[in-house]
Amino acid sequence: MATVKSKTVNPAMTESTVALLRELVAHLRDNRTELREEWARRITEARLLTAMTKEEIFAEATSVYDNYVEALETGTFEALQAYARNLSERIIPRGVETDEVVGIVLLLRDVLARSLFAKYRSDFDLLNRILDAYEPAANRIANTVAVGFVQERERIIREQQEAIRELSTPVLQVRERLLILPIIGVIDPLRARQLTEQLLQAIRANRARVVVIDITGVAEMDSHVANHLVQTVEASRLLGATVIVTGLSPDIAQTLVNIGVDLAKMNTVGDLQGGIEEAERLLGYKVVMHESGPAPKKS
Amino acid sequence: MAVPILKQSHYLIATIQSALTDQDFVQLRDALVEKVGRFRSRGVIVDVTALDVLDSFASRTLRDLAYMIRLRGAHTVIVGIQPDVAFAMVQLGITLSDVSTALDLEEGLTFLDNVESTT
Numbered sequence: 001m002a003t004v005k006s007k008t009v010n011p012a013m014t015e016s017t018v019a020l021l022r023e024l025v026a027h028l029r030d031n032r033t034e035l036r037e038e039w040a041r042r043i044t045e046a047r048l049l050t051a052m053t054k055e056e057i058f059a060e061a062t063s064v065y066d067n068y069v070e071a072l073e074t075g076t077f078e079a080l081q082a083y084a085r086n087l088s089e090r091i092i093p094r095g096v097e098t099d100e101v102v103g104i105v106l107l108l109r110d111v112l113a114r115s116l117f118a119k120y121r122s123d124f125d126l127l128n129r130i131l132d133a134y135e136p137a138a139n140r141i142a143n144t145v146a147v148g149f150v151q152e153r154e155r156i157i158r159e160q161q162e163a164i165r166e167l168s169t170p171v172l173q174v175r176e177r178l179l180i181l182p183i184i185g186v187i188d189p190l191r192a193r194q195l196t197e198q199l200l201q202a203i204r205a206n207r208a209r210v211v212v213i214d215i216t217g218v219a220e221m222d223s224h225v226a227n228h229l230v231q232t233v234e235a236s237r238l239l240g241a242t243v244i245v246t247g248l249s250p251d252i253a254q255t256l257v258n259i260g261v262d263l264a265k266m267n268t269v270g271d272l273q274g275g276i277e278e279a280e281r282l283l284g285y286k287v288v289m290h291e292s293g294p295a296p297k298k299s
Numbered sequence: 300m301a302v303p304i305l306k307q308s309h310y311l312i313a314t315i316q317s318a319l320t321d322q323d324f325v326q327l328r329d330a331l332v333e334k335v336g337r338f339r340s341r342g343v344i345v346d347v348t349a350l351d352v353l354d355s356f357a358s359r360t361l362r363d364l365a366y367m368i369r370l371r372g373a374h375t376v377i378v379g380i381q382p383d384v385a386f387a388m389v390q391l392g393i394t395l396s397d398v399s400t401a402l403d404l405e406e407g408l409t410f411l412d413n414v415e416s417t418t
Contacts, residue, residue, distance in 0.1 A: 196386060201382055203402070204382055235385040235389045238380045239380060240378070240410075
């Protein structure tokens with residue numbers, strides 16, 4: 001019988017449950033090798049963790065197994081939560097999906113349950129009591145690992161969304177008093193608001209008289225966001241800047257007409273090039289070719 | 300609180316320095332309309348840089364001011380609307396659409412000079 005190291009035990013457990021769990025944990029430790037191998041075999045059979053090699057699966061299986069047994073023994077789950085987060089951080093970039101993680105944890109629960117059936121099959125009453133101790137803990141463990149995995153994914157998604165938002169709203173000055181705001185991707189109400197605030201601050205900082213907002217890279221826009229675009233144009237005008245909108249797709253043009261935009265308020269040009277040319281004209285620039293033609297290429 | 304109004308050659312410049320009551324706005328409107336006649340000004344600049352808020356009454360009064368001064372032969376430019384104020388205004392549907400606006404005093408003067416030369 002393996003000696004159990006003394007660790008803090010969940011005080012909510014009864015005396016008999018503690019004794020049963022001790023017996024259970026001892027069994028799991030004694031059969032560690034066979035049970036891990038059985039589990040790794042079943043993982044491969046169920047075609048889970050296909051993104052990992054057999055060796056990697058066995059190595060992770062060992063870590064999970066040991067953490068599992070420790071959680072059963074102590075009844076505390078902090079170490080398991082920390083391990084689950086750490087595991088998720090490592091395997092998510094490898095392309096492991098949520099259903100695989102939940103799948104392997106449930107498989108481990110099954111493998112361990114089956115080994116308990118095998119061991120205690122001659123004493124049905126004892127088997128029931130062992131299962132009474134085992135099942136709540138095992139379910140809690142499965143839950144902890146799955147939730148840890150999902151939370152880690154959600155954290156990554158939030159980080160990526162924030163990064164996308166920051167990347168895709170640059171306000172660029174291309175001439176004195178002329179700003180360009182090229183918008184790419186999906187605009188949701190939050191991004192639209194950020195865009196407007198950024199633009200208004202930039203108009204003031206650069207003392208811009210004309211702004212070209214190019215939406216060639218925006219596939220679609222709902223009426224809510226279209227209204228926001230109109231408001232951006234109006235707010236910019238209050239700061240003394242004229243806005244030219246370029247690159248409207250037929251869909252977006254349709255949306256603007258549907259929401260009844262006063263077209264006299266919207267200064268639009270087909271493409272970015274046309275928009276910049278119009279802006280230069282408004283600012284009094286004239287672009288001419290040198291008499292001597294294009295500058296020679298530097299060799 | 301009376302808003303100081305300065306004369307700069309053919310232009311009048313009214314710089315609002317703190318929040319105004321509705322009555323202050325009306326007084327400002329009337330003072331500008333009167334002075335435009337007295338000094339035969341061709342342009343008026345109203346600088347609202349110091350205002351954190353431009354509600355519908357203030358906006359309506361500014362628009363009335365611009366119309367009345369137009370009737371007296373001069374052009375009005377509102378300058379210095381802050382980004383936050385502009386954003387709040389358009390969300391409430393206040394757009395000051397018939398009134399000329401410019402970023403600041405310098406831009407406002409340039410605007411008036413150009414209006415002069417094209418009329």
